[in-house]
Amino acid sequence: MKKNITIRSIKEMNSFALAVARTLHGGETLALTGELGAGKTAFVKGLAKALGIEQIVQSPTFLLMKCYPVRPRATHRALRAICHVDAYRIKNERELLAIGLAEHLGDPQTATVIEWADLVPELIPANAIKIKFEHGSNGKERVVSISHPHANA
Amino acid sequence: MRILGIETSCDETAVALVEGKNGRVREIESLVASQIDIHAATGGVVPEVAAREHVSAIIPLVSTLLGKWSKRPNIDVIAVTAGPGLFSSLMVGVETAKALAFAWGLPLVRVNHIEGHLYSSSINSDASIKFPALALIVSGGHTELILMKGHGSYRLVGRTKDDAAGEAFDKTAQMMGLGYPGGPAVAKAAVKGDPRAYDLPRPMLNEKNFDFSFSGLKTAVLYAIKNLRLNVDDPKIVADLAASTQAAIVEVLIKKTIIAAKKFKVKALIVGGGVAANEALRAELASRCKKDLPMVELRLPQKRYTTDNAVMIATAGYFHATKRDFISTSKIKADPNWELV
Numbered sequence: 001m002k003k004n005i006t007i008r009s010i011k012e013m014n015s016f017a018l019a020v021a022r023t024l025h026g027g028e029t030l031a032l033t034g035e036l037g038a039g040k041t042a043f044v045k046g047l048a049k050a051l052g053i054e055q056i057v058q059s060p061t062f063l064l065m066k067c068y069p070v071r072p073r074a075t076h077r078a079l080r081a082i083c084h085v086d087a088y089r090i091k092n093e094r095e096l097l098a099i100g101l102a103e104h105l106g107d108p109q110t111a112t113v114i115e116w117a118d119l120v121p122e123l124i125p126a127n128a129i130k131i132k133f134e135h136g137s138n139g140k141e142r143v144v145s146i147s148h149p150h151a152n153a
Numbered sequence: 154m155r156i157l158g159i160e161t162s163c164d165e166t167a168v169a170l171v172e173g174k175n176g177r178v179r180e181i182e183s184l185v186a187s188q189i190d191i192h193a194a195t196g197g198v199v200p201e202v203a204a205r206e207h208v209s210a211i212i213p214l215v216s217t218l219l220g221k222w223s224k225r226p227n228i229d230v231i232a233v234t235a236g237p238g239l240f241s242s243l244m245v246g247v248e249t250a251k252a253l254a255f256a257w258g259l260p261l262v263r264v265n266h267i268e269g270h271l272y273s274s275s276i277n278s279d280a281s282i283k284f285p286a287l288a289l290i291v292s293g294g295h296t297e298l299i300l301m302k303g304h305g306s307y308r309l310v311g312r313t314k315d316d317a318a319g320e321a322f323d324k325t326a327q328m329m330g331l332g333y334p335g336g337p338a339v340a341k342a343a344v345k346g347d348p349r350a351y352d353l354p355r356p357m358l359n360e361k362n363f364d365f366s367f368s369g370l371k372t373a374v375l376y377a378i379k380n381l382r383l384n385v386d387d388p389k390i391v392a393d394l395a396a397s398t399q400a401a402i403v404e405v406l407i408k409k410t411i412i413a414a415k416k417f418k419v420k421a422l423i424v425g426g427g428v429a430a431n432e433a434l435r436a437e438l439a440s441r442c443k444k445d446l447p448m449v450e451l452r453l454p455q456k457r458y459t460t461d462n463a464v465m466i467a468t469a470g471y472f473h474a475t476k477r478d479f480i481s482t483s484k485i486k487a488d489p490n491w492e493l494v
Contacts, residue, residue, distance in 0.1 A: 036324050037372035041315060055490075059316045059368070061323070062294035063163065065239060067489070100241035139376050 007142045010046075013039060016144060017046025020129070023148065024051075026078035027108045031117030031124045034133030039142045040115045043133070044084055047113065051082060060086040060115070064099055067110075080109040087116040093123050154474060155181070155228045157219070157253070158467025159211070161246030162238025162266045163294070166210040168218050169463035170228065173471035176281045178272075183464045184218050186210035207245035215249070225257045230479075232470020235263040236491030243487035251482045260479040262470040265493040267295060268307075269465035270425030274452035276468050283420035283450060289410045291434075292426030293319035293336075296406075298363050298413050299494060301423070304472040309494035310413050311363025318402055319428045321367035325374045325398045330385045339395045340431055342388075346396030351377055353401040355408075363413045365405060374398055403434050410438075411445050421450045430459040 007013050020030075032040045041059045048057045053068045060066050067083045070076065083104040090096055104110045105123065117124050124130075130147040154174065160167040166186035172179050186207075219226045233250035236243055247263075254261040270290045275282060286301040287310070296313040316324070319336055326335025331342055354373050356366040374394065377383065383390050406428075414422055422442060428434060435453055442451045458465055473479075 035375075036328060037368070037375045041368065045315070056312070056314060058294075058313060059320055061320050062292070062317065063237075063239070098241075099239045135375075135379075139372070 002145070002147045004143065004145045006136060007039070007144055008136075008140055010042065013042050013142070014046040014049060017043050018050040020131075020146070021047050021050035022075065023129075023150075024079055024111045025076055026080065026110060027106060028111045029105060029125050029128040030111065030113040031128040031130045032113065032115045032133065033118045033131070035135070038133035038135055039144070040133055043131070043144075044082075044113055044115070048082060051076070051079075053082065057084065060084050061088050064089065064096070065101060067104065078109050079111060081111075083110050083112045085112060085114045087114060087119040090119070093120045096120060096123060154230060154471060156230045156232050156262075156467040156470045156474065157215075157228045158264075158463035158465075158470055159215075159231070159233040159246045159250050160266070160269065160461060160463040160466045161207040161211065161242050162234045162236070163242060163461060165461045166207040166214060166245075167461060167463035167466075168211070168214045169467050170218060171276070171464060171467040171471065173468070173475070176475075177279060178275060178468045178471050179277055180464045182218055183462060184214050185462060186214060207242055211245055211249050215253070228257075228259065230262060230470060230474045231259050232262040232264050232467050232473070233485075234266045234269065234466050235485060236265060236488035238266055238489055240487055240489040243489060247485055247487040251485060255482050260474065261482060261485060262473040262478065263480050263485050264466045264469045264473070265491055266461075266466075267297065267299070267493045268469045270295075271299065271301070271307075271423060272469040272472065273425045273429075273454035273458040273462075273465040274423050276458050276464050277455065278452070280450065280452075282423065282452070285417060285419045286421035286423055286452075287410065287414045287417060287419040288423035288425060289406065290426045291318045291406060291424070291428035293317055293323060295426060296365050296367070298410060300413075300417050300419070305476065305478065307494040309492075310417070311365065311409065313365040313367060314357075315366050315368035316371060318365070318367055318406060319426070321371055321402055322399075322428065322431075324371050325395075328375055328378055328385070329391050329394055331391070331395070336428060336431060339399055340433065342392050342395035343399045343433065344392075344396075346392030346394070348396040348400035350393035351397040353377070353397050355401055355405050358405055358408055363409050365409065367402065367405075370398070370401055399431070399433050403431070403437055406434065407437055407441055411441055414446055414449060419449060421452055422446065423452045425454055425459070425465075427460050429454055430456045
């Protein structure tokens, strides 16, 4: 399914992230796109919160990749970790593979979230959950479009 | 005591040799992979990507540093970064350190990457740290305030909730068309600019904690460019915007640091990490310290020790080694999420 949503606050971003989190069972790839400051990291923070991750999710731009354990919950089946990746700083797909992304991508216990996914098209599977973030009509507003292969997020 | 330091937590593969004596540490030699010709060292063509991989760089680096060894080289301790960072990168350093420690029968020390930055201002310094000390660690990946009660005693006082200060420099540099790395680019452009030209937010400055947030500042710069229709091809505009951005980042960092230093009644203020090379931050810290914290010793690292290097890891390793804080080769593990405090 495809959908456009206008988000007007961090609270609304968190609600959107919660809705997406509910569809995760492990093995998913979330491909995030959108320019600087459009809300990608804010979304991942919301996603982590929704999954009960207590650690502060910081921007992974410099660290390239950071994984957070997810406590087992029946609703999320096999999901045990969120792997937060940022392609902003890299030059090509191979660099992310060189740091061990292949181990996590598509792993049935991991949901892999990739910021700046448009920079690494070859790593994004066809069934990825694609989320595009855009600046809205004012500083607080963001427009999010989500393309989800199956769920009604 | 001679310490071999190994650092592979993120982009750089680095090794160094230091001499520690009576609480003072001097660099003997330091090598970073991007500085040496790995192609020549490995005797073959290494693709651009593989050259960035620590695996292909680490052994040539160690062998260049210590010379062609036929027996146990003249070192006493091996110190290695065990986290935080990228697992696969950390593992290369840790496994190499383990193998060398085992082969040469040397004690092994595990060092936290942040701890390395904390000790970067102690390299080649004649004065030992007076405790309690407050450390501001600012880089592309980290922005943290850490209280040190003694060597190895750390307490997290504050940290960024989103972007690190170095990332704010890099991403705003991108918006202004200034290129990468953004920190030096913004600093250079800011020299001729007016720091009061644009009114940018000072995130979290008035909150009663020592946490930071730079994500909103990044967005504010973006909206300033969009809403005021700023022409980022105009060097005057870019200079003013760069100066205003730098002023906002520096002010937030310094104000929170000074308040924390007063609250915890520290005797030393330590700075470390890539952003510690920023001239505006260094100058402003020096003048604010003189005025507001006249009894506090400001410890700034030499600029070459602000980016990731192994000298700082070996230096932190020295202070562990003096307390015989060693770890066995069977116990040490790379830990990508290792929080110092």
